[in-house]
Amino acid sequence: xxxxxxxxxxxxxxxxxxxxxxxxxxxxxxxxxxxxxxxxxxxxxxxxxxxxxxxxxxxxxxxxxxxxxxxxxxxxxxxxxxxxxxxxxxxxxxxxxxxxxxxxxxxxxxxxxxxxxxxxxxxxxxxxxxxxxxxxxxxxxxxxxxxxxxxxxxxxxxxxxxxxxxxxxxxxxxxxxxxxxxxxxxxxxxxxxxxxxxxxxxxxxxxxxxxxxxxxxxxxxxxxxxxxxxxxxxxxxxxxxxxxxxxxxxxxxxxxxxxxxxxxxxxxxxxxxxxxxxxxxxxxxxxxxxxxxxxxxxxxx
Numbered sequence: 595x596x597x598x599x600x601x602x603x604x605x606x607x608x609x610x611x612x613x614x615x616x617x618x619x620x621x622x623x624x625x626x627x628x629x630x631x632x633x634x635x636x637x638x639x640x641x642x643x644x645x646x647x648x649x650x651x652x653x654x655x656x657x658x659x660x661x662x663x664x665x666x667x668x669x670x671x672x673x674x675x676x677x678x679x680x681x682x683x684x685x686x687x688x689x690x691x692x693x694x695x696x697x698x699x700x701x702x703x704x705x706x707x708x709x710x711x712x713x714x715x716x717x718x719x720x721x722x723x724x725x726x727x728x729x730x731x732x733x734x735x736x737x738x739x740x741x742x743x744x745x746x747x748x749x750x751x752x753x754x755x756x757x758x759x760x761x762x763x764x765x766x767x768x769x770x771x772x773x774x775x776x777x778x779x780x781x782x783x784x785x786x787x788x789x790x791x792x793x794x795x796x797x798x799x800x801x802x803x804x805x806x807x808x809x810x811x812x813x814x815x816x817x818x819x820x821x822x823x824x825x826x827x828x829x830x831x832x833x834x835x836x837x838x839x840x841x842x843x844x845x846x847x848x849x850x851x852x853x854x855x856x857x858x859x860x861x862x863x864x865x866x867x868x869x870x871x872x873x874x875x876x877x878x879x880x881x882x883x884x885x886x887x888x889x890x891x892x893x894x895x
Contacts, residue, residue, distance in 0.1 A: 627793045671688070
């Protein structure tokens with residue numbers, strides 16, 4: 595299983611150059627059975643990576659371009675009259691990998707159409723529950739610089755994303771590679787069962803007692819931090835735990851290490867730390883608050 599995931603990582607590295615941490619974060623989210631929010635400037639390859647991931651993984655793929663006029667039924671599907679009776683017509687959400695492109699361009703009502711699907715793995719229409727295909731992974735992209743014409747994601751929806759993966763401009767050494775080499779077409783090296791099996795295996799990796807205590811201690815410190823409006827939710831701490839196990843699995847470790855916990859915290863927690871107005875006015879960033887919390891609860895890296 596780890597060899598299959600290593601081949602998948604290699605395939606994605608041939609598509610998106612110089613973004614190994616982003617690829618690892620995506621694979622960890624998939625192994626953990628969660629959803630990822632790609633956060634970064636336009637043109638960095640977020641859509642390219644999502645498309646390549648679905649193809650190389652052998653998973654069905656659907657792209658939804660979020661716009662202000664998009665309706666919830668355009669995502670989930672709707673009932674149509676067919677041969678004298680109403681029949682449910684599935685929307686694009688019924689794919690194993692769903693790319694919600696520029697998710698913050700749609701109004702909150704449309705954004706909320708994803709909530710049940712992301713949390714329950716199903717869609718309810720006309721009082722009937724329709725299960726989604728498994729594995730089911732929502733990959734959303736968000737542009738952090740544009741304000742006009744966008745709708746900030748509410749806290750409840752942000753909390754549904756297991757990880758927020760920051761996509762930053764490549765290093766100087768990668769630019770020449772980008773300008774002289776074309777991305778390769780990814781080969782299919784996995785199948786839907788890969789992530790279901792990997793998820794079960796990663797959940798069995800031991801997380802030592804000091805690590806569990808660090809998770810709890812961090813959650814309590816966040817609750818008491820005056821710069822935060824409120825602390826971490828149990829869902830957020832569980833996402834941190836699951837991502838740490840997934841990272842340890844991808845790295846071939848027999849148990850979760852402190853490095854796995856620290857790296858998983860950078861994926862699972864920044865978008866769940868909501869600053870007070872005073873902290874925002876002072877220019878404090880959630881990442882800096884997180885670093886201070888981890889410094890109090892974990893050994894130094």
